[in-house]
Amino acid sequence: xxxxxxxxxxxxxxxxxxxxxxxxxxxxxxxxxxxxxxxxxxxxxxxxxxxxxxxxxxxxxxxxxxxxxxxxxxxxxxxxxxxxxxxxxxxxxxxxxxxxxxxxxxxxxxxxxxxxxxxxxxxxxxxxxxxxxxxxxxxxxxxxxxxxxxxxxxxxxxxxxxxxxxxxxxxxxxxxxxxxxxxxxxxxxxxxxxxxxxxxxxxxxxxxxxxxxxxxxxxxxxxxxxxxxxxxxxxxxxxxxxxxxxxxxxxxxxxxxxxxxxxxxxxxxxxxxxxxxxxxxxxxxxxxxxxxx
Amino acid sequence: xxxxxxxxxxxxxxxxxxxxxxxxxxxxxxxxxxxxxxxxxxxxxxxxxxxxxxxxxxxxxxxxxxxxxxxxxxxxxxxxxxxxxxxxxxxxxxxxxxxxxxxxxxxxxxxxxxxxxxxxxxxxxxxxxxxxxxxxxxxxxxxxxxxxxxxxxxxxxxxxxxxxxxxxxxxxxxxxxxxxxxxxxxxxxxxxxxxxxxxxxxxxxxxxxxxxxxxxxxxxxxxxxxxxxxxxxxxxxxxxxxxxxxxxxxxxxxxxxxxxxxxxxxxxxxxxxxxxxxxxxxxxxxxxxxxxx
Numbered sequence: 001x002x003x004x005x006x007x008x009x010x011x012x013x014x015x016x017x018x019x020x021x022x023x024x025x026x027x028x029x030x031x032x033x034x035x036x037x038x039x040x041x042x043x044x045x046x047x048x049x050x051x052x053x054x055x056x057x058x059x060x061x062x063x064x065x066x067x068x069x070x071x072x073x074x075x076x077x078x079x080x081x082x083x084x085x086x087x088x089x090x091x092x093x094x095x096x097x098x099x100x101x102x103x104x105x106x107x108x109x110x111x112x113x114x115x116x117x118x119x120x121x122x123x124x125x126x127x128x129x130x131x132x133x134x135x136x137x138x139x140x141x142x143x144x145x146x147x148x149x150x151x152x153x154x155x156x157x158x159x160x161x162x163x164x165x166x167x168x169x170x171x172x173x174x175x176x177x178x179x180x181x182x183x184x185x186x187x188x189x190x191x192x193x194x195x196x197x198x199x200x201x202x203x204x205x206x207x208x209x210x211x212x213x214x215x216x217x218x219x220x221x222x223x224x225x226x227x228x229x230x231x232x233x234x235x236x237x238x239x240x241x242x243x244x245x246x247x248x249x250x251x252x253x254x255x256x257x258x259x260x261x262x263x264x265x266x267x268x269x270x271x272x273x274x275x276x277x278x279x280x281x282x283x284x285x286x287x288x289x290x291x292x293x
Numbered sequence: 294x295x296x297x298x299x300x301x302x303x304x305x306x307x308x309x310x311x312x313x314x315x316x317x318x319x320x321x322x323x324x325x326x327x328x329x330x331x332x333x334x335x336x337x338x339x340x341x342x343x344x345x346x347x348x349x350x351x352x353x354x355x356x357x358x359x360x361x362x363x364x365x366x367x368x369x370x371x372x373x374x375x376x377x378x379x380x381x382x383x384x385x386x387x388x389x390x391x392x393x394x395x396x397x398x399x400x401x402x403x404x405x406x407x408x409x410x411x412x413x414x415x416x417x418x419x420x421x422x423x424x425x426x427x428x429x430x431x432x433x434x435x436x437x438x439x440x441x442x443x444x445x446x447x448x449x450x451x452x453x454x455x456x457x458x459x460x461x462x463x464x465x466x467x468x469x470x471x472x473x474x475x476x477x478x479x480x481x482x483x484x485x486x487x488x489x490x491x492x493x494x495x496x497x498x499x500x501x502x503x504x505x506x507x508x509x510x511x512x513x514x515x516x517x518x519x520x521x522x523x524x525x526x527x528x529x530x531x532x533x534x535x536x537x538x539x540x541x542x543x544x545x546x547x548x549x550x551x552x553x554x555x556x557x558x559x560x561x562x563x564x565x566x567x568x569x570x571x572x573x574x575x576x577x578x579x580x581x582x583x584x585x586x
Binding site: 110162 | 362458
């Protein structure tokens, strides 16, 4: 069994650091897919998987946008996850779950178990409730070759409210990362990188560099590139020079690659595909170039 | 439109402070309902709603245990939520969501909007990402007569890892509660209580008393009573004397009321119902008596 970290590295080595967000925002699903309905989400998501395959190694569906449509939305999500797996894409499930032991086991069964109904390669987790709430995910990831992505320093302004405040001598988000040290070791692959990933917003490059010092082996998931305002060099602030380029995680883009203006108004699937694949290729090239190609 | 806080108070005044957890743990759904399958969850959950109605005013389904069964589990959850609404029960949806603005709006649409596909009266929220991630929920609750339940000090040992540590002079969970002051004011009902509820584990009565001083009007959701080890007086530590009894929130019990030993091995629906209703009545009486009722 190949460790998740090594699979992620192979995917980004092959395609570049872009992670394509699958975020079906209300009002943005083109009519040609069926609009903002469960079927529209499914058709659009399957087309996004097809557009991403071969151009990016990693996708990140956002659960909230599917939950909007209730169980039918979750059924659409399931079919998109299955298609992504068949296409060989690595799936980072962005659901930001977190709960106590027996309940955490429920989320593990849903997302990280071998036969999980929502099949994915890694799951985002909120650390507020403490290490015992993260442990079931780490144990499952260790057993099943999966990853765990813990929120550290997020990309929104509200990250200043608690995450960046001083907890006994260091920002809370650094305390979270410190506490995750043993888990990082357990999910380390042959590449030396760990599948205990950290979320470090692209809007906080200084914090990302600081986290890289604290957690030299953790892969980063960097949101906030593109529509949220950060450029490629800020997004890669926490990456490391290895060989001839910067590496150490993925940079996610959602609106900028899935809803470019030409795609929103596309009259045909061909036009839509042309617009979206161009946006994916452009983001990948932008990041690849900033990483030193 | 009656404020959520006032509706919750009316329900606990009528029935007592018990909140019945709807937590379909793996391996605990009796065969007579269909066992650990989506249909089993649905049949069991509908029977729990029927058993709770008239004996408790409030239920709390745990999303994780339904997500285990994928979209079919979420369909079962939906039908249970609809049955609870028809039965006049107040539903606290325990999903511990939390994400940035546009994504938070997705969760609002799923749970707190007027036409939400997962209909409920309040939703549990994780505060780690900051106030801007909580705001969409508060705004929706204000507009729709719903509640928002923010994790403060949870009932698990891991609450010591971050929540109880010193953030600039006070425990993190107190800083969270301080920051929620304006939101508490916005969700205040005619009763004077606020529908911005706080999760304060029954295993931390001292912390609950401290939180009551910091947030005198916030209704509390107290988990950890029963199977997690805390007794009625500990669970009510953060409640306040008003009139001739303690009031100020709900105390949730799950395993002790939904899986009493006699129910697990019940041969018939009648036997199961007898065991579960007796357990609900016993917990309600225990809490009612400790509250001075």
